[in-house]
Amino acid sequence: MKDKCKSIHPILGAWFDGELPDHKSRRIARHVEACPACRAEVDRIKALRSLLQDGFAAAVTAEDEALSSLHQRIMKRIPERETKNRKRTGREGPLMSFFRFRRITLPMAVTAMLVAAVFFTIYKPAPSVIKTGSVNDCIVDDLESGGRTVLLFKTHGSAMTVIWVVGNPDT
């Protein structure tokens, strides 16, 4: 390999990608025109690209269905009412948005408190719940398994409750 080729070699890819400044690009174009070794290298880069594109398309083919059901799952996982949370984490910072919305938020807060107060005086509260904030919060009120052993646990994933009935009934 000639010295000139050696210096050009690391940037031939960038030249091929059209990512070099004009003056440099023209200089390399002239060299490649005249140099079979560098032309061959450009051909290899070109061939590699088309091979990668074909191969990658082949590798991820048949994923359209999986992606469309993935899409549905993503949408299912997005909570319906995001707007209120958004405001708290708004770009303008929590303090600013507090002031901006205080006219609405304060009366709302008071309302919520009053509603809660009335609610809890009228209704007998349900058994206490550990607030995990998980979408899968679940309380098992009662359980009958015909004498079988039952494992009751939560997963690490999204704190999902699992009721696992083990083995045969006591006889």
Next chain:
Amino acid sequence: MKRKRVPVSEEQEWVRRSRKGDKEAFSRLVEKYRKRIYNLTYGMLGNREDALDMTQEAFLKAYRSLQGFRGGSDFYTWLYRIAYNRVIDHYRKEGRKRHVEYDDTYVPSDEESIRTSPSSYFQPGRELDRKELGRVINNAIQSLPEQQRAVIVLREVEGLSYDEISASLGIRRGTVMSRLHYARQRLQEILKPYLKEGEIHEG
């Protein structure tokens, strides 16, 4: 290249509405970018389950962080960045199980040594079936150092410019250029039997 661009204003509108919690608008963005994000995660991970998983997580993270997205940059580069960082986290957590060092001591697995040996596997004129080709290319990409996989996918498959890649991965343009150079060198070496043009080697 292959990218289809929706007029920017329309996409910006989807982003704007998504930020306000409009699920329908966000769904449009998912629709538009799910395949591209999947391509990146698949290219980085090499298996569909993890890639689908990471794609899902990336979109959910994106939805949660939309407020932090500055309209100044392109939405998709921002999205790529989330997915890329998510996969990097995944690599760390997985204890770099799949990591293959980029140095001369690299020893190909049996399967790889078979496919890199032209005489035993590759027969000129024999068409690789698509499934086989997919596997060969996936293996080749996975044999790259982690850092290079994302660059090669974004450039060669997704057709991003160096500036876009730089923005997507949060690395300098010069780094994009050098990673791409090394990745191409290595892939040419591994995939030599499948490259029609190029060096003429003795038969």
Next chain:
Amino acid sequence: MSRKVKLHGWIFWGVGLMLLWGAAVPPAHGEMFHIEVQVILASNSDEGFDPRLLALKKDLLALNYISFQLLGNKGLAMERGKTGRLEVPGGRVMEVTPERFEKGKVILHVKINEGDASLLTTRLRIRDHGTVMLGGPPYRHGFLVLAVTANR
């Protein structure tokens, strides 16, 4: 003094909204519930992880099986108090009855029968859109897991 006036304003708003809220609470009967049941086979075979179950992946993997395949999926739209029946592989029948909606949770009565015998009877309070997994019945080379998602 003006503070007091403001406070009155809030109370006015508060009471007003409260009354509106009272009026807006839907009538108890005719409420619709949607219950989705995914029937999953958990095993240690080499079938791998069914991509249709990715949303549940982390939770399923906590069960310590290697392979998870979706055998079936059924959505039931039911009125409050009505019972929906679902055939579960292995000659089992699952009956779900949404009893009411209370404090953001769907109260669901679930009964799984195996032939004449009762396998499991339980009452669950599932957070709206939440999922709970019922598992254990052996089937083929593994065990069945029923992922039940409830929403109003």
